[in-house]
Structures are given as structure tokens and as C-alpha cells.
Amino acid sequence: MKRPFPLPIRLRLTLWYLVVLGLLLLLFAGFLYLQLQRTLFNQMDTALELAAVQAQVMVVEQDGRLAFQSTPNSQTLSRRLDDDFAISLLSDSGELLDQLTSDDDIPLILPSGAGPFTLADRAEMWRSYNLPVGLPGSNQTGWLQVSQELEPVQDTLAAFRNQILLGLPLALLLAGLGGYFLAGRALRPMDRMTQTAQASSGQDLSKRIQHQGPADEIGRLAQTFDAMLDRLESAFRREQQFTGDAAHELRTPLTALKGQLEVTLSRPRQVADYQNTLQAMSQQVERLIHLSSSLLYLSRLEQDQLPLSPEIIIVADFFNALLDQIRPLAQEKSIQIHTNISADLQFHGHLDLLIRLFLNLLDNAIKYTPVNGRITLKAATALPNIIITLHNNGQPIPPEHLPHLFNRFYRAEAARTRTETGSLQGAGLGLAIAQEIAKIHQGEISVTSQPKAGTTFIVTLPATAV
Incomplete structure (x- = not known):
């Protein structure tokens, strides 16, 4: 079912371009978001690991349990910790032994292994790093847990998402305007084609596009x-x-x-x-x-409406049979016919059509050859073709007539002044028919004519291997 209002191809190209570009930008933005998230977490994990290693040297045993040593450095570190950072010392059972923080409302969890992990506490998200601790010569062991709130990372990621959400539509808008403009320029020759086609008719086919752009x-x-x-x-x-x-x-x-x-x-x-x-x-x-x-x-x-039956034709036998038919006409004018045809030549074609082609050429040669004149017929191989030349020493054809000899109804002025004995030649259709027969055989006919040398018709037909 056709659309009632089909979109112009210019707009469709732009929309497809925007869809593809939008998908690519979304994939690229998602990749950048994941890379940024991974980088921020790696940086946070590195900082937490460093803090855990630094805090490990402050762990001592007091009253049979692990605790942070109270030193000026530890007191200074405790005062410098903000609300979103904490260093906790846990027992193997998960009991809080000591803590360096300015905020007591920090979630704790019994570590299952060393390394970073994420934990949640109501609306807050924390990133923690667990480090096992123990003192030389002591049976007391525990865990050092360094935690930092994920709010700065989440704020950075949220700001990046907002930039994507604001920048992506703007980028698509600008890309759409640019794509629409470029599509218009690319399709401008098609508009000229449409206008040219609309302006062309059977009475006037002179309009042309005359494209001056690149050959794309x-x-x-x-x-x-x-x-x-x-x-x-x-x-x-x-x-x-x-x-x-x-x-x-x-x-x-x-x-x-x-x-x-x-x-x-x-x-x-x-x-x-x-x-x-x-x-x-x-x-x-x-x-x-x-x-x-x-x-x-x-x-x-x-129109290829004739019943055709191609067959292998021996060139020498073919022309001998034709010359037997044409010699009585030549003898009436005492015309000598010389032949030079190799015995091993043959071509693949339609016998009736080729007979008509060469009989027409031979008949014309006799008509335009003077009394006691000479006609020479040659056939030679010029692979992949056979070249048949028919020369007569009659009156040459004026040069201005040569390009038009094979046009239908065309007759040189010399032909118009002679006595017309046959309608086919007199109407100017014989050479046109001969040319069409040659084309059917993937061949061609050409003609040369020079003063005092006569006229030569050259027929080129594809050869067939013997």
C-alpha cells in the first residue's frame, strides 16, 4: 500500500543519516561514560589503597585488641578526614575496634577478601578498600577498611550524562541541517534531470543536464x-x-x-x-x-522478428555460389570478376541473410562498374574476424555522401540520375538492410571511395574456427 504523502528523498536521506549518526553517537557516548566511570573508580581505589597502607603503620595492640596508635600524626589525620571519608579497624568477626573519621554514620561490612568493593547505606553509596592487618608476635588479626562516599564520582558522572543529554540533540540538529544541505547539493543534478525530462518531448529533445560536477x-x-x-x-x-x-x-x-x-x-x-x-x-x-x-x-x-537458423558457412563455397548467380549480369557489361578467397575460411551465420547482404553489394558493384570494368572480391582472416572486401573501378562516390550511404532512403546524386531498374536499389534501402544484417552477425560494413581508384566495401564478420 502506497503512502499518501511519500517523503522526499532528500528528507529521507537526512532522516536515515540522523538515525545512523544518533546510534553511533549513543554508542560512543556510552563507551566514554563507561571509560570515565572505570577511570574514576580506579583513581578512587588507588587512593583508598594508599590510605590503607599509610594507616596500617598506625595499628597497635592495646589491652589485647587492635587499635590505632594515638600519635600527633594520627590525630592530625583524623582531623583532616571529611564527612565522606573514614578509616575503620575491624575484628575478624566484623566488630568495630577503632575508627578514624569525623562522621560516625558510616556503613561497615565484614570483609570477605582483600581489595575494593562498593556498599550501600540507605541513599548513600560508599567505596571501600579492605586490607588484612596483623602485628608481629601477636595473635590479634583484623581488617583495615578505608571507605569514601561515592557522591563526588556520582556527581561527575551525572554532570557528564547531562552534557551528553544536552549535547547529543544539539549535535544531531546541527548534523541534520548540514546533512539536509549536503543532500540537497548532491541531489541537485537529479532535480535538473527531472526538469529536463519534463521539458523533453517528441518535438524537442534538445534539453541537456550538462552536469559540471565530479564524475561520481x-x-x-x-x-x-x-x-x-x-x-x-x-x-x-x-x-x-x-x-x-x-x-x-x-x-x-x-x-x-x-x-x-x-x-x-x-x-x-x-x-x-x-x-x-x-x-x-x-x-x-x-x-x-x-x-x-x-x-x-x-x-x-x-526488431529481431525474422526466423533465424545460424549455421557454419564455408566462405569459398558461399561466394562461388553467389558469383554463379551474378556472372550473367556482369557478362552483359563485359565486367571481369576476380576473387582471392582462402579455402579454409568459414563463419557462423544465417545463410539467407548473408546471401541477401552480399548479393546486394555485388549487384550494386555491377551497376556502378562501367563496361569492360573490373570487380575484385577478397576474403582474408584478421582474427577474430574475417574481412571481405569488394572493390570496383567505377565512378567514385563523392566524400560528402559516404557517411550517409547506409541511411534508409539515402541516395547519392549520381544514383538519382541513373535509370532505376529495381525498386530496392532505387528506394535507397539496400545498403540499410545490408548494414542491419551485418549488425545481427556482430559485424559491420564500411566503405571507402577515391577518385581514379574506385569504391571498396569492407564487410567484417566474426570468424569460426575450422
Whole structure:
């Protein structure tokens, strides 16, 4: 179930930051509190132990029992003791034998062993140190118990707790304000992404984030978003150009059909005239059929909707079969076809698609090669690929047309002036289809053309081990 009012990510980041920081500060403050408590108790135990050792030298035997020797030092020590400090001398049974203190209301307990311990008396807490005592040559033994009230330690710990309770919320408040500010700065590119996405549409994809910050996660996301918009803008432009070119290509034969019909129907004619008109219209309809079939074929290629069955293809056998089909066209123009193909080459691909690719390239080579010209077909290994080059010595392609040859419906000016005998080549879809077939095989097609040298198409396809 969705929240009715989801918190902004900036606020959520700040709250999570405060929760984690608060837990860390609590753990750290608790650690400091325990360390301070341990240090204060250790200091108190050391002072009590020292006082017990000093008081031990004043223990004597009087009237068959242990007591503190009455000396100027002991009297001075007794007067210097305050209300929260006492030195008591106990028998083995826990009886109070003597005491140096200014306060008689001090709790006593029969020691169970030497060392420090804590005892409580109503609302007061005391820290005591027990030291066993005995006199040389005497059977009297007992315990020296030095006690000090824990109120100073408790006051120090309470003051530390109050500082934590007051400082921790203030620290979290300042950290929250800083975290909210930093989260806002970190997420600012995302706000620009949102604004850019909202401002982008099919009519205008020129907006960009243009992130100028570091190449961190947000920076890389902004760069990826800009790159995506570049690809979308390019794709939209290609689709718009494709739509316009397709409409233009379809309008030409349709206009011709309409003109022929109107001229034929403008007045009564002989049967032969009607037959000639129908034959001309049949050619235009054939052109429309070829054009629509090519468009459908290209669309299926781009969307991977064609049934494909890859297989191992021997390169030499493959091109020998293609050349057998294309040689009659070459012989009509007395074109010589030379080949240089290694017998051990093979690639893994879709036979029907590759036949269409190379037949299209060979057909174009024959069309643009002059009479008595020459075509050279080579295939060589350049691991991990096979490089197939198709060269003809015909009229070179102007340099400004080379980057656009594989665009749909694109035709160089020389191609527009020739007599179009086939709808596929005339519509400018043949090389676009060839490029898509190469992409399906993880390959590519490139073209070079130089004056007096001719034109070379280079097809790169992944090789398969023999």
C-alpha cells in the first residue's frame, strides 16, 4: 500500500543519516561514560589503597585488641578526614575496634577478601578498600577498611550524562541541517534531470543536464541521462526523416499511377492504349510492392522478428555460389570478376541473410562498374574476424555522401540520375538492410571511395574456427 504523502528523498536521506549518526553517537557516548566511570573508580581505589597502607603503620595492640596508635600524626589525620571519608579497624568477626573519621554514620561490612568493593547505606553509596592487618608476635588479626562516599564520582558522572543529554540533540540538529544541505547539493543534478525530462518531448529533445560536477555516481547518472537523450534525439530524427522519405517514395509511384489513370480516362482510347497504360501501372504497382516488402523486411530485421537458423558457412563455397548467380549480369557489361578467397575460411551465420547482404553489394558493384570494368572480391582472416572486401573501378562516390550511404532512403546524386531498374536499389534501402544484417552477425560494413581508384566495401564478420 502506497503512502499518501511519500517523503522526499532528500528528507529521507537526512532522516536515515540522523538515525545512523544518533546510534553511533549513543554508542560512543556510552563507551566514554563507561571509560570515565572505570577511570574514576580506579583513581578512587588507588587512593583508598594508599590510605590503607599509610594507616596500617598506625595499628597497635592495646589491652589485647587492635587499635590505632594515638600519635600527633594520627590525630592530625583524623582531623583532616571529611564527612565522606573514614578509616575503620575491624575484628575478624566484623566488630568495630577503632575508627578514624569525623562522621560516625558510616556503613561497615565484614570483609570477605582483600581489595575494593562498593556498599550501600540507605541513599548513600560508599567505596571501600579492605586490607588484612596483623602485628608481629601477636595473635590479634583484623581488617583495615578505608571507605569514601561515592557522591563526588556520582556527581561527575551525572554532570557528564547531562552534557551528553544536552549535547547529543544539539549535535544531531546541527548534523541534520548540514546533512539536509549536503543532500540537497548532491541531489541537485537529479532535480535538473527531472526538469529536463519534463521539458523533453517528441518535438524537442534538445534539453541537456550538462552536469559540471565530479564524475561520481550522480555525475555518471547525469552523463548517462544526457547520452540517452542524445540517442533518443538521433533516433527521433532518423524516424522523422524515415517517415518523410517513405512518404516521398510512396507518393512518386502513386502520383504516376493517378496521372496515368487520369490521362487514360480523359477520352476514349484504343485497346492497345489501355494495355500500354495497364503495363505501365503494373510496373508502378510492382515498385510499390517491392518498396513495402523492403520496409517490412527492414523493420523485422531491426526488431529481431525474422526466423533465424545460424549455421557454419564455408566462405569459398558461399561466394562461388553467389558469383554463379551474378556472372550473367556482369557478362552483359563485359565486367571481369576476380576473387582471392582462402579455402579454409568459414563463419557462423544465417545463410539467407548473408546471401541477401552480399548479393546486394555485388549487384550494386555491377551497376556502378562501367563496361569492360573490373570487380575484385577478397576474403582474408584478421582474427577474430574475417574481412571481405569488394572493390570496383567505377565512378567514385563523392566524400560528402559516404557517411550517409547506409541511411534508409539515402541516395547519392549520381544514383538519382541513373535509370532505376529495381525498386530496392532505387528506394535507397539496400545498403540499410545490408548494414542491419551485418549488425545481427556482430559485424559491420564500411566503405571507402577515391577518385581514379574506385569504391571498396569492407564487410567484417566474426570468424569460426575450422
